[in-house]
Amino acid sequence: MTERHDAVDVIRVKRDGGTLSDDQIDWVVDAYTRGVVADEQMSSLAMAILQRGMSRAEIARWTAAMIATGERLDFSGLGRPTADKHSTGGVGDKITLPLAPLVAVYGVAVPQLSGRGLGHTGGTLDKLESIPGWRAALSNEEMHAQLREVGPVICAAGSGLAPADKKLYALRDVTGTVEAIPLIASSIMSKKIAEGTGVLVLDVKVGSGAFMKDIDQARELAETMVNLGADAGVRTSALLTDMSTPLGYAIGNGNEVKESLDVLAGGGPADVVELTVALAKEMLAGAGITDADPAEALRDGRAMDMWRRMIAAQGGDVDAEMPEAPHVEEVRADRDGVLTRVDALGFGVAAWRLGAGRARKEDPVQVSAGVMLHKTLGETVKAGDVIATLHTETESRMPRGLAALDEACGGDGAIAIGDGPVERRIVLDRVESAI
Amino acid sequence: MTERHDAVDVIRVKRDGGTLSDDQIDWVVDAYTRGVVADEQMSSLAMAILQRGMSRAEIARWTAAMIATGERLDFSGLGRPTADKHSTGGVGDKITLPLAPLVAVYGVAVPQLSGRGLGHTGGTLDKLESIPGWRAALSNEEMHAQLREVGPVICAAGSGLAPADKKLYALRDVTGTVEAIPLIASSIMSKKIAEGTGVLVLDVKVGSGAFMKDIDQARELAETMVNLGADAGVRTSALLTDMSTPLGYAIGNGNEVKESLDVLAGGGPADVVELTVALAKEMLAGAGITDADPAEALRDGRAMDMWRRMIAAQGGDVDAEMPEAPHVEEVRADRDGVLTRVDALGFGVAAWRLGAGRARKEDPVQVSAGVMLHKTLGETVKAGDVIATLHTETESRMPRGLAALDEACGGDGAIAIGDGPVERRIVLDRVESAI
Numbered sequence: 001m002t003e004r005h006d007a008v009d010v011i012r013v014k015r016d017g018g019t020l021s022d023d024q025i026d027w028v029v030d031a032y033t034r035g036v037v038a039d040e041q042m043s044s045l046a047m048a049i050l051q052r053g054m055s056r057a058e059i060a061r062w063t064a065a066m067i068a069t070g071e072r073l074d075f076s077g078l079g080r081p082t083a084d085k086h087s088t089g090g091v092g093d094k095i096t097l098p099l100a101p102l103v104a105v106y107g108v109a110v111p112q113l114s115g116r117g118l119g120h121t122g123g124t125l126d127k128l129e130s131i132p133g134w135r136a137a138l139s140n141e142e143m144h145a146q147l148r149e150v151g152p153v154i155c156a157a158g159s160g161l162a163p164a165d166k167k168l169y170a171l172r173d174v175t176g177t178v179e180a181i182p183l184i185a186s187s188i189m190s191k192k193i194a195e196g197t198g199v200l201v202l203d204v205k206v207g208s209g210a211f212m213k214d215i216d217q218a219r220e221l222a223e224t225m226v227n228l229g230a231d232a233g234v235r236t237s238a239l240l241t242d243m244s245t246p247l248g249y250a251i252g253n254g255n256e257v258k259e260s261l262d263v264l265a266g267g268g269p270a271d272v273v274e275l276t277v278a279l280a281k282e283m284l285a286g287a288g289i290t291d292a293d294p295a296e297a298l299r300d301g302r303a304m305d306m307w308r309r310m311i312a313a314q315g316g317d318v319d320a321e322m323p324e325a326p327h328v329e330e331v332r333a334d335r336d337g338v339l340t341r342v343d344a345l346g347f348g349v350a351a352w353r354l355g356a357g358r359a360r361k362e363d364p365v366q367v368s369a370g371v372m373l374h375k376t377l378g379e380t381v382k383a384g385d386v387i388a389t390l391h392t393e394t395e396s397r398m399p400r401g402l403a404a405l406d407e408a409c410g411g412d413g414a415i416a417i418g419d420g421p422v423e424r425r426i427v428l429d430r431v432e433s434a435i
Numbered sequence: 436m437t438e439r440h441d442a443v444d445v446i447r448v449k450r451d452g453g454t455l456s457d458d459q460i461d462w463v464v465d466a467y468t469r470g471v472v473a474d475e476q477m478s479s480l481a482m483a484i485l486q487r488g489m490s491r492a493e494i495a496r497w498t499a500a501m502i503a504t505g506e507r508l509d510f511s512g513l514g515r516p517t518a519d520k521h522s523t524g525g526v527g528d529k530i531t532l533p534l535a536p537l538v539a540v541y542g543v544a545v546p547q548l549s550g551r552g553l554g555h556t557g558g559t560l561d562k563l564e565s566i567p568g569w570r571a572a573l574s575n576e577e578m579h580a581q582l583r584e585v586g587p588v589i590c591a592a593g594s595g596l597a598p599a600d601k602k603l604y605a606l607r608d609v610t611g612t613v614e615a616i617p618l619i620a621s622s623i624m625s626k627k628i629a630e631g632t633g634v635l636v637l638d639v640k641v642g643s644g645a646f647m648k649d650i651d652q653a654r655e656l657a658e659t660m661v662n663l664g665a666d667a668g669v670r671t672s673a674l675l676t677d678m679s680t681p682l683g684y685a686i687g688n689g690n691e692v693k694e695s696l697d698v699l700a701g702g703g704p705a706d707v708v709e710l711t712v713a714l715a716k717e718m719l720a721g722a723g724i725t726d727a728d729p730a731e732a733l734r735d736g737r738a739m740d741m742w743r744r745m746i747a748a749q750g751g752d753v754d755a756e757m758p759e760a761p762h763v764e765e766v767r768a769d770r771d772g773v774l775t776r777v778d779a780l781g782f783g784v785a786a787w788r789l790g791a792g793r794a795r796k797e798d799p800v801q802v803s804a805g806v807m808l809h810k811t812l813g814e815t816v817k818a819g820d821v822i823a824t825l826h827t828e829t830e831s832r833m834p835r836g837l838a839a840l841d842e843a844c845g846g847d848g849a850i851a852i853g854d855g856p857v858e859r860r861i862v863l864d865r866v867e868s869a870i
Binding site (some may be wrong): 043 | 442479
């Protein structure tokens with residue numbers, strides 16, 4: 001078959017700062033998925049996109065082209081609104097666990113397609129797999145049935161959604177082209193749009209533990225994604241939220257499930273509750289429900305009931321206890337004072353090295369590995385107080401976990417104790433489509 | 436074996452506009468040659484280099500790293516100076532044929548490693564292979580012997596020189612990264628430095644038929660290469676020369692040999708003679724010979740004698756007649772006037788399509804295919820005069836050759852006839868190292 005474009009011609013346009021035509025975009029994404037455009041050609045194009053950028057129209061077309069390489073789900077027959085949340089990834093970010101059942105309390109279906117962790121950021125599926133019997137892999141039919149009959153579903157994205165993205169993401173990972181905002185935005189949004197949700201709320205993380213280190217980059221990414229959603233007919237908004245400090249006290253898998261259960265029981269860390277409620281309000285507002293008080297549904301047990309139904313529907317043992325790790329070390333305060341730094345990246349890397357995360361997609365994760373903070377940012381400590389405990393199932397990992405805390409922040413360490421009070425803000429800004 | 440760098444880290448440095456360290460450059464070039472750095476990683480890096488540029492020190496190191504992947508020739512034992520010329524490629528550029536024996540007349544050894552044509556630019560080896568019996572492939576020993584005993588040698592570069600460049604060039608060709616001046620310069624200079632010449636003169640072409648379309652780009656390339664040569668201890672200078680019009684009247688293979696013989700016999704087109712003499716003076720001056728009059732050696736037969744010895748030494752039949760193509764078409768003037776345009780690219784593409792050139796490295800070329808100009812830029816024509824004849828061994832190629840002339844210059848055609856006189860300059864500028 002004769003191809004209607006030449007890869008080098010397409011690369012040259014972007015290389016020289018031009019705008020790719022709709023047909024060039026459609027072709028290059030499709031031809032790459034078919035293997036006609038080679039990896040070395042796509043990586044060169046990705047670098048040109050990183051350097052030269054893309055217009056809003058180009059990004060929208062690129063996203064549509066990625067969606068067109070796979071299947072699209074359709075929830076229009078459910079008879080109720082659908083809302084989904086996507087986080088760009090953080091440390092201790094277990095928000096999806098309480099959030100999905102909480103939003104479903106109000107009659108909204110929550111088709112929460114989630115991923116696994118890579119590097120220092122955790123993955124929702126890894127956390128939920130701490131629950132014995134719980135199944136991440138559902139067929140489209142099972143997913144539909146659960147949305148209809150229960151409301152919330154957290155499961156693995158099938159390989160049929162935007163296969164171009166899967167191939168392109170793996171390529172970007174090894175070619176230094178992950179950090180291109182048009183490609184990050186289209187990667188996330190292609191899957192979310194293909195998934196067929198009616199409302200999408202983005203939690204764009206900012207700070208040391210996040211992909212975006214400063215708020216201007218994060219805002220650009222949020223605006224790009226919100227516009228993409230709007231262009232595709234999905235009601236999309238974004239919160240820019242702090243990820244310089246871990247969310248909550250638990251960083252890991254089983255311990256994050258436990259902390260989520262505290263939140264669903266009406267307690268839990270203030271920051272986790274605040275962000276869960278803020279995102280729930282965004283999702284509900286998108287679905288037209290503006291008079292709900294999600295904090296109330298956490299306190300009165302309705303969210304917990306929904307959680308139990310959701311977990312049980314996927315085979316999970318809702319009453320299972322999370323196991324304790326056999327190897328535990330304590331990190332103590334060396335002076336009196338206030339915690340002025342609890343670095344998200346440092347603690348994320350520590351938990352990862354202890355066994356909670358993975359370096360390669362095919363690695364297993366440990367249920368009981370991770371870090372438990374006993375104190376967090378802004379709290380008062382006395383010399384000798386335990387600030388954190390490190391947990392692992394593999395003794396040899398412990399020194400590497402401890403070292404990650406010392407090496408954090410350019411060797412200054414993941415923890416700092418000072419004098420003054422510390423102001424902590426969770427939600428930094430909100431972005432919605434200008435159009 | 437553990438690698439001492441990570442490809443993604445190296446890519447990121449250049450991607451973000453930084454300077455690669457010597458050790459990063461040494462590693463990435465070597466690791467790419469060994470296959471440890473993948474094609475898709477090198478193409479992403481090449482695009483980053485294209486976008487971000489490289490410092491003089493980075494380019495010198497990159498070139499040295501490419502040289503280090505292969506062997507280096509050494510002519511220091513010859514007992515006479517060595518000088519070589521490199522052209523960036525043009526249409527009708529047969530200069531190497533008279534130039535190499537001409538310079539050798541003065542006792543200079545000329546180790547002229549040459550290439551084959553690709554696309555609309557011809558290749559010196561393709562032209563010389565029009566001579567029955569002539570062998571392009573010499574062993575290093577044969578090359579040395581000919582330099583010592585005859586003086587000039589024009590032969591194929593062995594695969595042992597800068598193998599990294601061969602692999603990288605093939606990659607750049609399919610990834611839209613050919614046009615990066617640091618990579619063009621290091622590609623050319625790595626082979627020339629590894630070849631071991633003492634003096635190098637660069638003929639950097641400018642104009643429609645050249646790789647560099649404007650003189651500022653050409654000057655940047657020339658300066659980069661001249662500096663690279665100087666940094667490597669090779670006496671290097673460059674002439675920027677016009678390639679908006681073909682050189683001479685012959686464009687092809689056998690016909691260019693014939694025209695070269697005219698020059699070696701003391702005649703030939705004025706532009707070819709002018710450039711041959713100018714480049715010979717540069718090479719001789721580099722070798723410390725400043726009192727030579729190369730035009731004299733063309734007129735008095737010394738250059739022709741040297742040509743015959745050079746060709747015979749490589750098995751060529753020096754008295755062979757060049758064959759005539761069976762299919763010939765004429766292009767005639769449609770009005771009286773002066774030729775104000777004879778477009779190098781248009782005629783180069785025509786000759787290529789007629790069979791003189793190749794689209795892929797493995798294609799054969801035709802000895803008798805090409806174009807003969809009967810008039811060139813600035814000459815007077817009358818309506819009906821033959822301006823050019825097209826020659827091919829394959830009848831079906833003729834319409835495509837004719838069409839190339841009509842399609843040239845955005846459809847205005849390769850030929851224009853006007854009124855005024857036309858000034859033609861061959862040598863536009865000269866560049867030597869500032870240091």
